[in-house]
Amino acid sequence: MGHFFFFYSFLCVVLLISECFCSSFEHHLCSPTEASALLQFKQHFEIISYPNSLCPIHFPRTKSWNESRDCCIWNGVTCDMLTGRVIALDLSCSQLWGSIHPNSSLFQLHHLHTLNLAYNNFNYSSIPHNIGQLTNLRHLNLSESGFDGQIPTEISYLSNLVSLDLSGYELQLDERTFETMLHNFTNLELLSLSQVNITSPIPMNMSSSLRYVDLGFTNLRGVVPESLFLLPNLENLKLGVNLLLKGVLPKIPLSNTLLELDISLTGISGSIPDSIGTLSSLNILNLELCQLSGSIPDSIGNLTQITELILSTNHFTGHIPSTISKLKHLTRLDLSSNSLSGEIPNVFSNLQELRYLHLYDNRFIGSFPSTILNLTHLESLALSTNSLSGPLPANKASILQKLTQLDLSDNSLNGTIPSWVFNLPLASSLWLHNNQFSGLPDEIKTNPTLEYLYLSNNQLSGSLHQSLANLTNLSTLDLSTNNITGDAGTNITFPRLQVLQLSCCELKDFPYFLRNVKTLEVLDMSKNKIRGQIPNWFSSMRWDSLEFLNLSHNSLTGHLPQFHYHSLEYLDLKFNSLQGPLPSSICNMSSLNILDLSRNNFSNSIPSCLGNMASLTVLDLRRNNFTGSLPSLCAQSTLLRTIVLNGNRFEGTVPMSLLKCDGLQVLDVGNNAINDTFPAWLGTLQELQVLILKSNKFHGPISTRKKFYFPRLRIFDLSQNEFSGSLPAEVFRNFKAMIKLDDREEGEIKYMSQYLNGHSIYEDSVRLVIKGQYMDLERISTIMTVIDLSNNHFEGVIPKTLKDLSSLWLLNLSHNNLKGDIPMELGQLNMLDALDLSWNRLTGKIPQELTE
Template sequence: MERLFSFYSFLCFVLLISRTFCSSFEHHLCSPTEASALLQFKQSFEVNSGYSDCFTSLPKTKSWNESRDCCSWDGVTCDLLNGHVIGLDLSCSKLVGTFHPNSTLFQLHHLHTLNLAYNDFNYSLIPHNIGRLTNLRHLNLSDAWFQGKIPTEISYLSNLVSLDLSGNECELDERTFETVLRNFTNMEVLSLVLVNISSPIPVNLSTSLRYVDLSATYLRGVLPESLFLVPNSLESLRLSDNDLLKGVLPKIHASNTALLELDISNTGISGELPHSIGTWSSLNILNLYGCHFSGSIPDSIGNLTLITKLDLSYNHFSGSIPDSIGNLTQITELDLSYNHFTDHIPSTISKFKHLTRLHLSSNSFSGEIPDVFSNLQQLRYLYLNDNSFIGSFPSTVLNLTQLDAFDLSSNSLSGPLPGNTSMLPKLTSLDLSYNSLDGTIPSWVFSLPLLQLWLKHNRFRGIADEVIKTNPTLIHLYLSNNQLSGFFPQSLANLTNLYILDLSSNNITGDAVPNITFPSLGILELSSCELKDFPLFLRNVNTLEALDISNNKIRGQIPNWFSGKRWESLLHLNLSHNSLTGHLPQFHNYHSLEYLDVKFNSLKGPLPSSICNMNKLEFLDLSHNNFSNSIPSCLRSMASLTVLDLRRNNFTGSIPPLCAHNTSLRTIVLNGNQFEGPVPMSLLNCDSLEVLDLGNNAINDTFPAWLGTLEQLQVLILKSSVFHGPISTCQTKFCFPKLRIFDLSSNEFSGSLPAKVFGNFKAMIKLDGEDRGEIKYMKQVTKSAYTSYEDSVSLVIKGQNIELQRISTIMTTIDLSSNHFEGVIPETLKDLSSLWLLNLSHNNLIGHIPMELGQLNMLEALDLSWNRLTGKIPKELTTMNFLEFLNLSQNHLIGPIPIGPQFNTFENDSYGGNLDLCGPPLSKQCGTSDPSHALQPLGSEEDEDESYFFSGFTWESVVIGYSFGLVVGTVMWSLMFKYRKPKWFVKFFEGIFPKKMRRSQKRRLRLRI
């Protein structure tokens, strides 16, 4: 009892002393100077309750007022001994305004911690006065909307333990960057994500660093090996999204490292994964996504037994996945997609009992899908798409009760799906598209809690209304390119959440029940079916954003109920490739339309005035119809119009001043109409123009050289019109810099070939080291990215008029055929080394074929026919290894045809009409012609004189001369017979033929003798 009394007495004494101490401390706690500085700092910003980059409650500064001690304010921490403010945390405080360079915040000299993250400082500069806070241990200015150069004074904060400046549009100079990484000996945490550093990583780092995040900082140079030699400190290293950072992973043994996370994704790191990677046994996360690694995965990968996330996707790894990977039993996420792995999936994967994500898509796995997934009971996401798997659907997958998404698309699976099953209770996304699965779609598929179902491009068959079942959860349903038949399925009426429905390329014939309603339907795809009329159920659908009923058999006029429908949200309408007739209706209520495609129909008459009200229209394709009259002038005012395709109609009048009020046009195709007049100068405003096709009209103008100022122009077609005069050059320094397709054929251009213009075609010059890479095609995409328009053009390719449905971004062609060009072929054409097609036929070109054309290594077609070219075929042309088409016919070429790999494939037609050519493939043997040709020295003075004299002769002049000569000869013969050899006759003909020609004739006569 006595001990208990003593304890209580001691407790009371402690409480008394503490109350006295605390009351005294509370009275003197907050410095009035620091409280005033905080209040002034608060007053320099607005508090925007609607702004926040993070989830938070009320703004912290709301509790700040003079009636309370500043140490009790939210976000403020004071030193318990002296009352100085040592911590200020105003993160997520919704502060908005400019950060003043002389802010009162810098009067708080005792600050140890400053956190201003996730506010909006309106692109302020980080003040130089930040260097005055030399006691700072922790500084966090992340995502606070700072910009500009980070002041060098930040290097004064040598006591920093953590520094976070990430998420700002700032720049950090190389010297300050080195100081922070090398000399801050207390620094443990450094995050500079998105800060522009643009310098190499220093070789030597502070040994105190534990966490370093330099993602997306424009690092350059080589990855230093010293990064991985920091002893027992560095735990997390993130260098992702720095594509200028090169090098390889060092072959070092890192058994002593504490590294838990290594992220070098989306960098230029390359080479093979070293075998020593297995010594980094402490790793939990290894992310090599989007690098340039190659070779195989080393067996030592199995030593990373603590790893939970391994991402090797989007590299060039090849070979088999090693069986040792099964040792990674703690792994939860494994991504090996987009590589070149072959063979089979190793059976050891079945050991991954904690695995939730498995990505093996876009590789070269083959054979049947092995039974390795049944033990992966935690698996939620399984992606096996884009491989070469064969066989049937893997039924063992149906036992994965946690599976949320399963993708088997783009393989070679066949056969029917399994029968009845009630498995996969959590599956929300199933993609089996692009296989050869057949049979009917089993009912269990529609019993799953699916939100998205892709079954397109298979061989599923059956009556659509019987196969498709009700599934109230479905949002996206893709069944296109199968063998479903019958009427539009009435069962879909109960899919109240359905937003996307794709039944294209099936044998759907129409709607038997027109009263179906889709309360949420936004996108409906019914192209390439067997529809003969507009589906009547569309009268009940009011939410459509995109409708595609193209490539059907719909005939007659567009019904009034359809054109009068009030679809306020309709963005895309495709009625192309049908048999529609009559006029294009007004479409008064289609104000939101961005894409209108009615090509390949039989619509006629003028364009309706309602087109002018579609001020959001981006793509307008009315090609291949019978529209007439002039184009409405309002098209020049449609500010969003990107593609205007009116080819193959009967439009008349002059081309309106397009781009007068709109500079967004990228494609203008008016080919195959009856437009007259000049090319409108307003096209100069089309800054984004890539394709201009005005061919096959009656445009009467000189060459519009001013189009060369359009820096994005890639395709220029002016063929088959009434253009005339010489090809002049534009006056700017860079003229046609991106032009790749240049077609002026079948006009009345004259003068010499435009050598200076050719010199401006920079896009046709293949620079050293240029890599063609993957072939891409020119296309324009709507803002919503739902539909696109692929640019197309009609060209003469290898002697055939071909309609290219799409234009590859590496195709280059020059066609100046069927004009009145004269003079010689310029040697400067050799500089266009990426040129594919060159057609100069049907002109009046003279001289030799330049041997420099042999430098056009990429040329596939060369047509110089129907000119007046002379001399031999240069043997240098045989070096053109890609040449598939050659036409040199109807010229005055002489000598043997060169022998070469490609030349040996050309037939007689390539050389016809050149009477003095010899050798294969011609039947004429070399050396069997007139001896004078063989004995005459090449390049003699007499040859040049004679060539010059006869160079202007054509077959027309020969015929006329022959007829005239026959008459004159007959008269002369009569006179000679009657008067013998009169002196006036001899003197007359001596005056006609120069002495040099007479000498030439005498010399040839001597040679014959």
């Protein structure tokens, strides 16, 4: 009976408490004013679902807010349970879309301690100045939310902040606000301004409470204050991707609380001090792409808790320290792109957690370090671009069960490639090119994971190895620059092959196995010894996905067949002996971007439809036997960038349709029979850099009453024509690209190229007379400037305005009727490498200034 009474009494107490809580909720703990403010805030936004990989889950918290429920139990809202005031608002990943009004009701929540609006879309609006009214804030997170413009100065009023995250691409922070913030935020522990455009030095006065600092990708400049490295509580310091940030690593011991140090892609220089070894708690050290030099100190072995050690792309010299064997927790070791030398030491046996080992692009010598093959968790191994020699170990890699990428290219490894290389169960990519491998294993097991195999530039010989057919998932196979002579039979199918590169081999016929390959996108069989006509079976293949076909530098004969590759973007047949007319079916290739049929024996006129190909950017038909008038190119398309028709038998005039070629950079119609006056109207093409009209029947003066433009012209060759009249000074005065070349000042010589899918696949070339000799320049540098007016009937004096062409490299005015003195002003052409004024009627003395 007593037990029952106790239970009954307890139940009554529970019910009373429950009633009290129910009563509280009916009367709403939340302040009506603040509830109203939250509802007003909600009404200014739409809920729009959009992908954001940074959000673990998308949850539109405001969607369920309504007046009937206490705002203290609304999603994302937290109240003080004593006062009912809203103290925290977490709307991160809530799919909000819209702008925060400058007078938003949000700023009426004066008791907020925490505000998190991260990972929404505030539609490139500014952070309102009234943010400064929330002076009780301790935690503010506005990261990756589509804010734009200047971070307001008023944010520095939030002096109670413990954490601040404003990371995102579109925001800017001026230097004064940056300094004021860090001066006022004396309690700040977390500061993340990643990707904010700051463009100022790092202030000296930073809170000693800071534990986490992320200023990566902010355009910081100046010198990193040493005090930043020495903050007593610092755990994470991220300064990466600030190329203008300078400084050195302090030699005095850094804070041993540091867990992560990332100064990658900065201008920080000097050496790694021995004191680095005091960071006994460090997990991540990322010094990639700095300006560091010297040797890697032995004290690096004291970082016994480190998991990622990234020292790539610096100027480190010396050997890999043996103490690295102590770093038993390493998962990533990247020492690539330095000047480390000696043999790769056998220090990897202890590094059983290693997943990524990158030692490529150094000066290592000796044999392949066999202890690497015992790393059971290894996923990526790159030892390329060294001087490793000798054979690979055989039958020792059965333990490499997790390796997905193996790069041993650009070494001097030799012998037969062991079978374990191809039989790695998870490997998707093998780079073995640029070695001295002489053979493949007799048996390659079926490997469903291998997709990319690069074996180019080795010493493989004979037929295409039959065992490669077991690689049934292969999508890329590169066997170029070997001594491969042909097929291994008809059983090879490669059901998923997309890229096949067989250039620079010893092929004499089209490989028969291509009949079995249905999925090709790229096929390169250039620079072989293939003779005879293109087989009917090859031209009739239905490769609906084929985008790139290169059969150049062979000995192909006969007529060009009717190809059916309607997705083709690149067709290169140069340096063959193909003949006959050009089939009109070539115009059915509606995606064709680059067409190079140069150095063949094609004849007849060009199909008129060629001028209607909308996607064409490069047309190279040089050194054939084409006849008739120049085609009306750019009649429908304005994308043509390069037109080379040199060395044919074209007649007539230059077609006015070229005016539609807005992006034309190279026009070469030299060595034909074109009979026309100077096409001064070409000067309106703003991108034209190379104009070659040499060896035709052009006649008359080149001066014109219309304004003479050619603003970017750098190579101007009118030689071996019948031009006459004087050389008007105003012509040369308009060659602005010859007055100053910005590319020369960059220190790196660039070349005129055409790109396809990010790769340079066509380089502009030209034939010039240089110092009396014909020279074929296979590449045109962007600093080359040439004027060749030789072998014409020009008369009068040499214009003094030539002196303004300060970047001029070659000037040839020979074989004309020029008279008078040689202007001493030509001595100001400091970049001139060749000057030819011979065979004229010049008088007087050779100016002393030319000797300079």
